[in-house]
Amino acid sequence: MSAAVQITAARRAGRDVVVHDWPQDAPSCRRVQLALAERVDTRDDLPRVHTLGGVDIGFEDGGRVTRAAAVVLDAATLELRESALARVPTRMPYIPGLLSFREIPGALAALEQLSALPDLVLVDGHGIAHPRRLGVATHLGLVTGLPTIGVAKKRLTGSHDAVPEARGAWIPLVDKGETIGAVLRSRFAVKPIFISSGHRIGLDSALAWTLAALTRYRLPEPTRAADKLASNR
Numbered sequence: 001m002s003a004a005v006q007i008t009a010a011r012r013a014g015r016d017v018v019v020h021d022w023p024q025d026a027p028s029c030r031r032v033q034l035a036l037a038e039r040v041d042t043r044d045d046l047p048r049v050h051t052l053g054g055v056d057i058g059f060e061d062g063g064r065v066t067r068a069a070a071v072v073l074d075a076a077t078l079e080l081r082e083s084a085l086a087r088v089p090t091r092m093p094y095i096p097g098l099l100s101f102r103e104i105p106g107a108l109a110a111l112e113q114l115s116a117l118p119d120l121v122l123v124d125g126h127g128i129a130h131p132r133r134l135g136v137a138t139h140l141g142l143v144t145g146l147p148t149i150g151v152a153k154k155r156l157t158g159s160h161d162a163v164p165e166a167r168g169a170w171i172p173l174v175d176k177g178e179t180i181g182a183v184l185r186s187r188f189a190v191k192p193i194f195i196s197s198g199h200r201i202g203l204d205s206a207l208a209w210t211l212a213a214l215t216r217y218r219l220p221e222p223t224r225a226a227d228k229l230a231s232n233r
Contacts, residue, residue, distance in 0.1 A: 054222025141199025
């Protein structure tokens, strides 16, 4: 069963999949975000993970074309099994806090080109570490039904203390008294990355899978591979 068929079947069955309109104006997008945030599950609800996915988005033609990449890696060896690249018209401009509405249509197009969906997806972007708790990783998890992890290079919201320099060290990312993610030192003396639950996974498991996917680079292999493809590097 192809990935496109898997996504369509899940939507028809209504299994942990949210279907909604895709507005392009900021007030409507924010209303959708607030409604979707109530559907997010940050408890572990993972299948047996054999494959890890990576998703990242780039842009071409002055931003008019969205260049979306999806990759699938073996969860044990981190070897690349499959990759897909989709180019779609960019549907809306960049608006802070609403990135998922700009990027997810392209991400879905890339995922649908895969022969099969990965068991767990690491997304270049935030999960619930978002002002309305609906970053691109969380949004993607809701509309596909897949477990997702947000792996971001920069903080969007929240605050944190200094992160120890040792590889694997992390501290909580906190917003309004709530732990919304972790600030992880993925490589010694290199800027940390921001890990948060996307959908169907808790923070401890999100951290564990991110650490398992790290090699000698700052980013875990799934998002690193997707980033290279999306950026044409």
